[in-house]
Amino acid sequence: MTERLRIKKGAVEWREVEGEVVALDVGRSEYIAINPSGTVLWRELETGATKEELVLELVRTFDVEEDVATRDVEAFLRTLDDRGLLVR
Amino acid sequence: MLATARALTVDRFTSEVVGALERDGIPSVLLKGPVLQQWLYDDGAPRGYGDADILVPPDHVDRAVSVLDRLGFGDRSLEGVPHMRPNHARTFFRASDGATVDLHETIPGATADAREVWHAVSSSATKLRVGGRLLDASSRPVAALHAALHAAHHGVKEPRPLEDLRRAVARASPDVWLEAEEIARTIGALAPLHVGLRLVPEGERVRAALRTGDVPIDPAVRLRATTPPKLAEGFAWLSTQKGLRTKAVIVFRRLFPPPQFMRVCMPVARRGRLGLVLSYPWRLVSLAWHAPAGLRAWLRAKGQT
Numbered sequence: 001m002t003e004r005l006r007i008k009k010g011a012v013e014w015r016e017v018e019g020e021v022v023a024l025d026v027g028r029s030e031y032i033a034i035n036p037s038g039t040v041l042w043r044e045l046e047t048g049a050t051k052e053e054l055v056l057e058l059v060r061t062f063d064v065e066e067d068v069a070t071r072d073v074e075a076f077l078r079t080l081d082d083r084g085l086l087v088r
Numbered sequence: 089m090l091a092t093a094r095a096l097t098v099d100r101f102t103s104e105v106v107g108a109l110e111r112d113g114i115p116s117v118l119l120k121g122p123v124l125q126q127w128l129y130d131d132g133a134p135r136g137y138g139d140a141d142i143l144v145p146p147d148h149v150d151r152a153v154s155v156l157d158r159l160g161f162g163d164r165s166l167e168g169v170p171h172m173r174p175n176h177a178r179t180f181f182r183a184s185d186g187a188t189v190d191l192h193e194t195i196p197g198a199t200a201d202a203r204e205v206w207h208a209v210s211s212s213a214t215k216l217r218v219g220g221r222l223l224d225a226s227s228r229p230v231a232a233l234h235a236a237l238h239a240a241h242h243g244v245k246e247p248r249p250l251e252d253l254r255r256a257v258a259r260a261s262p263d264v265w266l267e268a269e270e271i272a273r274t275i276g277a278l279a280p281l282h283v284g285l286r287l288v289p290e291g292e293r294v295r296a297a298l299r300t301g302d303v304p305i306d307p308a309v310r311l312r313a314t315t316p317p318k319l320a321e322g323f324a325w326l327s328t329q330k331g332l333r334t335k336a337v338i339v340f341r342r343l344f345p346p347p348q349f350m351r352v353c354m355p356v357a358r359r360g361r362l363g364l365v366l367s368y369p370w371r372l373v374s375l376a377w378h379a380p381a382g383l384r385a386w387l388r389a390k391g392q393t
Contacts, residue, residue, distance in 0.1 A: 010220055012095070013096045013100065013219060013220065015092055015095070015096060016132055017089070017092045017132055017133070017134045018132055018134060019132065020089075020135070022089055022092040022093055023094065023096075024093065024096040024097065024100065026100070026220075033089055033093075037123055037125040075097070
């Protein structure tokens with residue numbers, strides 16, 4: 001069974017401006033600027049999504065190959081995980 | 089991007105300050121910044137802000153100042169300096185993280201007693217999530233009114249308040265503006281409401297639909313709306329003071345203000361004793377340079393009455 005992932009509540013303050021997310025990592029007091037493809041993933045992760053759903057969303061939005069989208073999603077999730085911003 | 093990042097930081101310390109006020113039993117209402125951002129900029133357009141504007145009841149101001157002091161904020165206002173023009177807020181700054189709080193006892197343009205202002209703003213306050221906390225924030229009518237008053241306060245040459253007002257005019261329903269007008273009447277701010285609405289083309293339609301017809305406009309309000317040159321408002325304020333002796337004392341104090349004033353207003357005065365001494369002749373030169381344009385602007389505004 002694929003696990004659902006979501007952004008950890010209270011770990012970040014964020015805002016979407018001109019199609020891109022700017023987030024404040026509250027624990028580290030660091031800003032994260034997220035590009036448009038990351039922003040698509042961020043929106044999904046706010047409500048909770050599986051890795052497969054994230055890949056599908058990228059493919060649908062940006063019309064990229066599935067393996068490219070999978071690499072991007074994995075890299076994005078790894079970044080969030082390293083910062084402790086993901087819950088499963 | 090940087091403005092948004094800064095705004096997120098402001099949200100964090102706003103939440104911290106309001107939480108600390110709450111724990112000490114001090115009610116507060118959040119003004120401007122996130123209130124306008126969440127209401128008027130939800131289309132994703134950037135709207136940054138650099139400080140937290142927090143209104144507290146006038147009889148709780150001293151306790152609120154103690155709370156800010158405990159949180160590491162220092163008073164950057166000119167409160168306590170004699171013969172200064174009264175301000176609607178006191179600015180507090182925390183050097184460790186650059187956090188800035190404007191502690192409001194009233195709002196710009198309101199002429200009623202601060203208790204009336206607190207009652208009008210707090211009685212209609214709504215909840216808003218800011219920095220991870222639900223805070224009391226100004227209602228839509230108060231926010232719309234504040235947008236107009238803020239535009240009138242900063243005048244026609246300040247783009248951000250004008251953009252706020254343009255958006256408020258486009259977004260708020262006629263009922264919201266009628267409610268804003270009632271609040272303006274209660275807090276003695278009808279004149280700057282009318283002046284503010286005249287500063288944006290779309291505002292004239294809203295102004296024309298208000299219940300009050302033309303209201304008399306004080307020259308000082310008219311002056312502010314022009315974004316006047318330096319000293320112009322000082323001349324306007326001086327003209328409202330009674331008695332030649334009082335005026336002479338104010339002029340003397342403006343020429344030679346106490347060190348507290350100099351340190352707040354002139355960076356060079358913060359550089360030791362020599363810096364403080366040098367700041368006085370520099371101030372005289374600056375005043376002499378700006379006075380003619382300021383006086384002309386004031387006389388022009390006065391002549392339009």
